Amino acid sequence: MVYSDVPLAGFRFGFASRGYESYFLIESKRPLRTLNSSMWGEGFGEFRRLMNRQVPKQYASDDPLAEMNAFMKEKGFDPQNTAALLTAASLADFGHEQLRLPGGTDVCAWVTAGLSNKARAGMTCDVSSLFPGTINTVLVIEGRLTDAAFVNAVITATEAKTAALQD
Template identity: 40%
Template sequence: MTPELASVAGGAVLVWRLEVPLLTISSSPLGGGLGLRHWVLNATVPDGYARRDPDVHLTELARSLGLAGEGAGFLTAVDVRDVVHRSEGGVRASVTAGVGAHPTWAAAPDPVAAAGPGTINAVCFSAVRLSEAALVNAVATIAEAKAQALWEAGVPGTGTSTDATAVLCPADGPAEPFGGPRSPVGGALARVVHSAVSAALPDRRLSR
């Protein structure tokens, strides 16, 4: 599913207007958690963005774009026009990637705020329904694939402190029970995320 590109005050926005609500698991600032979502948006914000109410900001953006119902909203300092799409079979990933000047190791002993903007947002779709457990597993699979891409690119970290993910699938039909990297859906998901993150990183990781 390819998003539309819209312009709003402050920057560009990727908008997925879903024909029917999809079952979604997300860590996004707006619409995070598990439930049905009618839309997704990923918006560019300026360097130095300092709002403490990203959910309110995203709600305002959604309203300005005429989006109705519950949705999932992401923010990033990366220009979302640089989004990378990858697909395999019935799985698709759309990734915007920046790691800032100081990427983060997940298990750093003394986490500190990163210097400079950096966020990796991954919006992923499965054409088949996933069970709730498989959706949770799929989020872990995305994190693993992202970390593999960063390691292969020589990035000294597993991501950034603001990375966010969404996985969307049909709400009806037989549910696939597994979302790990050796399952049919999870394996395809790992490959498309790995490819998209790898392609999104090279020209931006040092400046974003």
Template identity: 40%
Template sequence: MAQPFRQGSRYVSKLFNGVDIRLFEDRMEISSSVSWHALSSAILPGGFSFANRIINWKVPLDYNGVDPVLDMMNQFALWGSEPASTVGLITAAKLTHASITESEGDRFNLLCCTTVGTRNAARAGIRRDTFSAYSPGTINTVLLIDGQMTESAMVNAIITATEAKAAAMQHLGIIEHASGQIATGTTTDAVVIGVSQRVDWNAVHAYAGAATTIGCNIGESVYRTVVEATRTQHEE
């Protein structure tokens, strides 16, 4: 686990061949020489897609978000990114403090990259004024799996990642200011999972809950990166 962009602008995956992460002034780009089978809650495109690039766009604290899809499309054009093969995320968090971890698992390799801003920390499950719930701060998590997974397992992985994020918030004691209760995340969190689906692993992961090796790895990776990025978000 590390925060490579506090001192540099590039991270090359040690386990996922062809994955390159670069930090620019206004964004972080995760690119690959091959296409991933992706599932995300991203602004664009969201849902299932195929992508070889994931962009985490850093917006100013006063970003109004009236039409984020159009804004993202305009940014894709500016950056020369192909919308059909790019997943776009938005954040106001410090990209320089992204936390990255990699690990080898049971017939899979994993890379997890998380950026954190908790200014709008919130607790799911309680009533709130949703109109005033949007303010700068987001937890964006990208999971890259070099392996094979069913689509249902990919959905399961999103659940596991979300549970791990909430557990990290509990461990850190991050509070939703409106209620004074422990937050489970923020009001604008997003997650992306990209799977290589390489058949030479000769094993298809059908589940990704806490009872599986891949689920445990996902949970631990998300937990650790959320903790590191959150603890250091106010540091230089």
């Protein structure tokens, strides 16, 4: 794992690339209040680590929760302190951007995108096209957000993702 500091005080970013064992990790010295749509740290929670893990397109597990927990433990991370996402998109091409808002609040975003099985809401898909492939977005916002602000941040990130796809 290669670590680097991120522009937010008390954070560091790590990247490990070993084929389908690739993942990136954002670590904080203090617990972060999170809102996560995956099953590893779902909903609102508090975590010190945020992980995005690459899996093969053919990934299929009878018990993905147990499999991911085993992966985290194997890598030395406590599953109780780690919120995680899976993607079949190549992590080698992840994007990162930071923005300082007026008043000095920093926002950092990490994005992975897989477009080989893109679909849109309401579209009928063949079962054979249902495999892991996502656009995962991890946002770290310096500051304390209300629940409503969290939801609005997700809405804004979704709108930005939609605009990027349309461009």
